[in-house]
Amino acid sequence: MTFSVLAGLKKFNIDHKCEVKSIYEYYAKWIREGKLKVNSDWNKDLKLKFTVQDPCQIIRKSYGDPIAEDLRFVVKSIVGEENFIDMTPNRSNNFCCGGGGGFLQSGYVDARRAYGKIKADQILATGADYCIAACHNCHAQIHDLAEVNDHAWQTVHLWTMICLSLGILGPNEREYLGDDLKEVNVFHPETAL
């Protein structure tokens, strides 16, 4: 969405007053300002390892390395610096997962999964238990890559992990958490459906 808006405004000369921003920047800002009091205590003993995908649309194609740094600051704040393992290469130089550009909807399923092998290998090399994918296309593709090849990692949205670390993630907001996190820091467990 970010890139389609930024590129569309330019390409079609669309007059507009509002400024187009990514929420990653604000997550980082709100944590720095103390408005989001996240911490990684929940992961102190669990020591679950996390890596993060750099969505091309937001990092390489729109805001570059500064927003990749914001993304990492947010992730490290919620999972613990020692539990974050970066992919190689990363930031603006990271590989596309293969979920973008309409590939997920194009019908070329085998080609899409062959494309994604580079991403799968990158994630496996980190040894991470979780890959945070704060973009729906990335999320769907990385989730699918693990599922079809029986890879061990789980694929989660960033907002899920922020809320988990704040202790406000309810039992019905855990669709993408693995068994190792389903019962951790549950907010209002009695509301489980």
Add this chain to the structure above:
Amino acid sequence: MSEDAIKIEGKKKKSLFIDKVREILPDGGNLNMCITCGACASGCPATGLENMDPRKFLRMAALGLDEEITSTPWVWMCTGCQRCIYVCPMKINIPELVYYARQSWPREERPKGILGSCDMALRNDSCSAMGASPDDFQFVVEDVLEEYREAQPEFKDMEAPIDKAGAEFFLNQNSREPVTEPDEMVPLWKILHTVGVDWTYGSKGWGGENYCMFLADDEAWEHVTRTALNKADELGCKIFLNTE
């Protein structure tokens, strides 16, 4: 003593696809500056699919193999990720060449899934690739919000407004949540509530995806972008905030 150079008489070269694209792009997309180093192809996950890669695609375009490059399905396997531009010493815009190659396909022959998602977005003002109407969206948002306010009393004042005039942030929402997994909208609302953010969705242009760009349909892409931005401006929002 040197002889005069031999002049080759021939028909005027036909206008090539690559030349047409060069005319459209700023600085011609640097499309004629390739030094054939292959950095693009070696770092592209789509290399090898359909026996194609970015360098080969560009070289074929430069050689005027228009029919081949405007018919290969590879253009739908390039995600437009721009890593090829990032690593290219000449900053050649191969993804834009791919974009126009996609556009050269008759609209109805482009991949059905992408076509269908774009057409869904054109059905109503939501611009949702899943076709959800503004009323459906409002119903789901209100329903889920009410449920969570009751179940989790710490969030009894949480809001998820639609068309709140003067809100600082205008947010969009990927259709996947309201249509298939509405509980997944809640963590974001909780974060915004916790911070005390003044935000709103729009009844128009709330769909947080744009398959019309992937379809290479300029008119539809513009419509989706314009609908969302106009709504944000109309509400007087300062920041158009993308969650992705």
